[in-house]
Amino acid sequence: MTPQEFDAFYAASFSRLTGQLYAITGNWSEAQDVVQEAFIRAWDRRRTFDPGNAPEAWIRTTARRLAHSRWRRLARGLHLAGHHHRHEPSTVEPPTEEHLMLVTALRDLPEAQRIALVLHHMCDLSxxxxxxxxxxxxxxxxxxxxxxxxxxxxxxxxxxxTSEEGKLRV
Known part of the structure; x- marks a missing residue:
């Protein structure tokens, strides 16, 4: 499979595969992650793929195995930590007004400044x-x-x- 054929294959099948893995994993983010990882692995093997040999099945199988491996590692980690029962997924708090204001203000900055600020202050990079x-x-x-x-x-x-005298937290 040439790089151009692979690009076309990716464009045609990524959404479908993600939907399939979402049905398997029940987690949209996890589905996107494992499908993307499977495509990354497939890129190195693209020369061995023949469009007629169902490369989508290879991607789906690889993504499913990746999801299963992640689940096993998570389950093993919970078991080792003494959590023997299944937990409900934690809920994520909605963004605060301060967070929304910060994100809106960051969008107005030139990209180079925004990237530098986010990497330095939010990702704690030197x-x-x-x-x-x-x-x-x-x-x-x-x-x-x-x-x-x-x-x-x-x-x-x-x-x-509205809170803490102007201090913004992310």
Whole structure:
């Protein structure tokens, strides 16, 4: 299978496979993750795939096995931690008003500044790590952070949070 055929195969089957794995796993995020991982593994094998030999079945089987392996590791981890009964999935709290304000303000920033701010402040990467991940010099990262903070402060100054005197938490 050529790279172009693989791209067409991916575009035609990703959503369908994700829907199938969702039905298997019951978790949309998990289904997307395992299907994507299966496609990554298939990329290295694409030369051995013949479009007539059901490469979609290979992807589905691989994704299903990945989901099963993840489930086993999770179950083993819970067993080792002393959790012998099945827990209901935890609920996720809705985003706070402060979080929504921050995300909205970040969207208004230039992409380079937004990436630098998120990597440094939300992902807790050092300036050197941000520099390596973005392929930008350290002084460029420092400049993007300084400009981004200034622009973010200006955008947030007219949107006063309702709690904790302006402190934003993500």
């Amino acid at each position: 300036i050197e790590q941000v520099s390596a991940e973005t392929c930008a010099g350290i002084s460029t990262v420092k400049s993007r952070l300084a400009r981004g903070r200034t622009a973010l402060a200006a955008r947030l100054s007219d949107r006063t949070p």
